[in-house]
Amino acid sequence: MEKQLISKKDLLDEKGISYGQLYRWKRKQLIPEEWFIRKSTFTGQETFFPKDLILARIDKIMNLKEDLSLDELADKLSPLLPSYEMRKSDLIERNIVSPIVLQRFAGEDSDSYVYTFDKLLYFYIVDKLLQAGEMSMEEGEQLLQTMRDHFPKFAGKPCDLVFTRKMGVSSFALLSVPAELYFDGGVKLVSRLSVAECIEQLKGKWA
Numbered sequence: 001m002e003k004q005l006i007s008k009k010d011l012l013d014e015k016g017i018s019y020g021q022l023y024r025w026k027r028k029q030l031i032p033e034e035w036f037i038r039k040s041t042f043t044g045q046e047t048f049f050p051k052d053l054i055l056a057r058i059d060k061i062m063n064l065k066e067d068l069s070l071d072e073l074a075d076k077l078s079p080l081l082p083s084y085e086m087r088k089s090d091l092i093e094r095n096i097v098s099p100i101v102l103q104r105f106a107g108e109d110s111d112s113y114v115y116t117f118d119k120l121l122y123f124y125i126v127d128k129l130l131q132a133g134e135m136s137m138e139e140g141e142q143l144l145q146t147m148r149d150h151f152p153k154f155a156g157k158p159c160d161l162v163f164t165r166k167m168g169v170s171s172f173a174l175l176s177v178p179a180e181l182y183f184d185g186g187v188k189l190v191s192r193l194s195v196a197e198c199i200e201q202l203k204g205k206w207a
């Protein structure tokens with residue numbers, strides 16, 4: 001499965017931004033280094049970007065830059081996990097994660113138990129796929145274990161979660177982005193989620 005790319009020239013033309021703006025945002029880490037993809041073309045080396053990701057990111061920057069400084073934006077958009085914490089009772093009260101997910105996956109914890117951001121992120125991603133109707137509770141257990149075992153290895157680098165099934169057997173994988181994935185004909189891609197986008201969404205629920 002190949003992500004569609006957009007050239008730097010087409011990106012600047014489509015969004016009406018300058019070369020200087022683009023690279024200033026890169027220096028401020030508003031746009032990840034990994035999204036700048038160098039490819040050989042008939043005119044030489046050119047820079048491309050994952051199209052959906054870069055267009056959504058630039059829209060977000062343009063919408064927020066009037067209200068936030070570039071440093072504040074960088075903190076908001078960073079894939080690094082913040083030091084936020086939240087009690088189980090507050091999670092329920094603010095409906096950040098649905099009660100059924102907390103009951104199933106955090107049922108033994110008291111209402112005063114405090115979760116770190118990474119644990120909240122795992123619950124949030126499970127909840128997201130369950131509410132989309134794409135995953136069973138049993139698969140949720142498998143996803144949680146995948147996140148616990150492998151997400152810390154990325155150490156703040158952006159990654160995608162890939163959820164597949166083959167002959168009724170589900171699998172989860174985390175991969176660095178941007179990356180291209182190809183499957184044999186018997187594999188169904190159920191979902192591919194940007195973990196960085198999930199982090200942004202979860203951060204937004206603290207506001």
